[in-house]
Amino acid sequence: VQRITIDPDRIQGDRLTLDRSQERYLTKVIRLKVGDRFQAIDGRGKLYLAQLDLDGAIVLEVTEILTPDLPFEITLILAVPKGNGFDDTIRMCAELGATKILPVTTDRTQLTPNQNKIARWQKIAEEAAEQSERSRITVIHESIPVMDVFNGSIFGDDKYICEARGKLPHLLDCLPAQQPAQKTNSPHHFTVAIGPEGGWSDRELQTASNNQFQPVSIGSTILRAITAPIVVMSLLTGFYRS
Amino acid sequence: VQRITIDPDRIQGDRLTLDRSQERYLTKVIRLKVGDRFQAIDGRGKLYLAQLDLDGAIVLEVTEILTPDLPFEITLILAVPKGNGFDDTIRMCAELGATKILPVTTDRTQLTPNQNKIARWQKIAEEAAEQSERSRITVIHESIPVMDVFNGSIFGDDKYICEARGKLPHLLDCLPAQQPAQKTNSPHHFTVAIGPEGGWSDRELQTASNNQFQPVSIGSTILRAITAPIVVMSLLTGFYRS
Numbered sequence: 025v026q027r028i029t030i031d032p033d034r035i036q037g038d039r040l041t042l043d044r045s046q047e048r049y050l051t052k053v054i055r056l057k058v059g060d061r062f063q064a065i066d067g068r069g070k071l072y073l074a075q076l077d078l079d080g081a082i083v084l085e086v087t088e089i090l091t092p093d094l095p096f097e098i099t100l101i102l103a104v105p106k107g108n109g110f111d112d113t114i115r116m117c118a119e120l121g122a123t124k125i126l127p128v129t130t131d132r133t134q135l136t137p138n139q140n141k142i143a144r145w146q147k148i149a150e151e152a153a154e155q156s157e158r159s160r161i162t163v164i165h166e167s168i169p170v171m172d173v174f175n176g177s178i179f180g181d182d183k184y185i186c187e188a189r190g191k192l193p194h195l196l197d198c199l200p201a202q203q204p205a206q207k208t209n210s211p212h213h214f215t216v217a218i219g220p221e222g223g224w225s226d227r228e229l230q231t232a233s234n235n236q237f238q239p240v241s242i243g244s245t246i247l248r249a250i251t252a253p254i255v256v257m258s259l260l261t262g263f264y265r266s
Numbered sequence: 267v268q269r270i271t272i273d274p275d276r277i278q279g280d281r282l283t284l285d286r287s288q289e290r291y292l293t294k295v296i297r298l299k300v301g302d303r304f305q306a307i308d309g310r311g312k313l314y315l316a317q318l319d320l321d322g323a324i325v326l327e328v329t330e331i332l333t334p335d336l337p338f339e340i341t342l343i344l345a346v347p348k349g350n351g352f353d354d355t356i357r358m359c360a361e362l363g364a365t366k367i368l369p370v371t372t373d374r375t376q377l378t379p380n381q382n383k384i385a386r387w388q389k390i391a392e393e394a395a396e397q398s399e400r401s402r403i404t405v406i407h408e409s410i411p412v413m414d415v416f417n418g419s420i421f422g423d424d425k426y427i428c429e430a431r432g433k434l435p436h437l438l439d440c441l442p443a444q445q446p447a448q449k450t451n452s453p454h455h456f457t458v459a460i461g462p463e464g465g466w467s468d469r470e471l472q473t474a475s476n477n478q479f480q481p482v483s484i485g486s487t488i489l490r491a492i493t494a495p496i497v498v499m500s501l502l503t504g505f506y507r508s
């Protein structure tokens with residue numbers, strides 16, 4: 025059964041209204057006909073079994089998604105490495121429940137993914153959400169220079185920048201000891217920036233630090249840029265295990 | 267500069283004795299000549315810059331390896347998944363300092379890697395150790411049925427089996443709260459078994475449990491078999507951060 029993602033407000037009673045691109049996708053791309061069934065997830069923990077009819081779809085069944093959403097959000101700011109390894113990083117971070125991934129160019133890595141690549145990564149994130157039965161899908165942001173991120177207003181209640189050099193406190197020793205309380209409509213938000221293989225430049229570190237990014241270590245191990253984000257996701261979700 | 271791995275007892279003063287396969291590798295495969303330089307790591311934290319001469323090599327320089335060894339050992343017992351994703355799992359677990367990886371067949375996964383594949387994984391582990399400047403190289407064991415592992419005597423002071431089903435305690439809540447003291451010549455040894463996508467069979471879980479493997483969860487997330495080992499390595503090394 026094919027699955028699409030919908031806004032929760034598209035469900036009214038047992039009716040599911042489709043937007044034009046969803047309708048096109050279901051009828052033209054995967055060629056469903058009236059009476060055919062599909063699944064829709066609403067990004068809030070619900071999975072709908074729906075049946076296509078003449079003006080949208082009727083909801084046949086509602087189930088709760090298996091993997092509970094994290095009680096907080098995580099944005100990863102990631103320098104894009106060369107090669108294809110980043111695909112796996114995105115898939116694993118999506119499995120682990122990252123809210124948003126922001127690919128960035130840095131002083132030492134100028135790789136700017138084009139729209140096709142962003143779309144491919146988004147697709148990978150959707151597959152991962154489906155496979156892990158997650159209701160929330162990791163959003164892949166378009167690439168921007170990291171200095172714009174550090175200088176601009178990036179969302180986040182607690183912001184960290186990982187750095188291998190120097191004697192820095194460990195991320196796990198810098199997180200709030202108690203899991204931050206969930207606020208209505210805006211869960212606590214962690215933002216973690218992970219640099220390129222060559223490390224951040226001094227001006228990047230300085231600018232991040234000036235903008236409330238706390239420099240942290242994620243261990244004395246030398247990790248590749250494609251491994252470190254998975255470690256960060258494992259540490260954060262493990263620390264606030266429920 | 268090419269790098270080989272040597273036993274520490276092959277260094278005597280400033281002399282490095284090569285065994286036949288190393289000599290063959292250096293002179294026939296990468297075609298070094300007398301006077302050419304190479305690096306050797308001894309698995310104990312030392313990196314030697316050496317120069318080939320007529321009966322072995324002379325040590326020109328000794329340096330300490332950057333990434334400190336973990337103060338404990340970790341054996342991962344892993345069901346081998348289909349596809350090539352396992353290569354990345356091995357690389358990342360090696361980066362994170364796994365001591366040994368034991369690929370196993372299970373009731374639900376019968377994939378038996380042949381000798382070539384084991385050799386390739388060992389090569390990947392060596393590359394990862396080099397890249398992460400680790401002195402210890404993750405050993406890739408040959409594949410055996412997991413029931414033989416559970417029934418036999420598998421080394422480990424603390425043994426865990428990860429299982430997604432059921433309400434199990436989290437791995438982090440089962441580890442010894444204090445980092446176990448390092449014993450001379452035999453560091454504390456953790457063993458963690460991670461099952462296939464379909465989960466362990468009941469008899470596997472039962473046998474493991476009968477043999478002092480504690481069933482644990484690594485979070486409520488549904489993870490792929492190639493992601494879970496990296497999460498386990500991140501959790502273990504993060505928990506006992508120094």
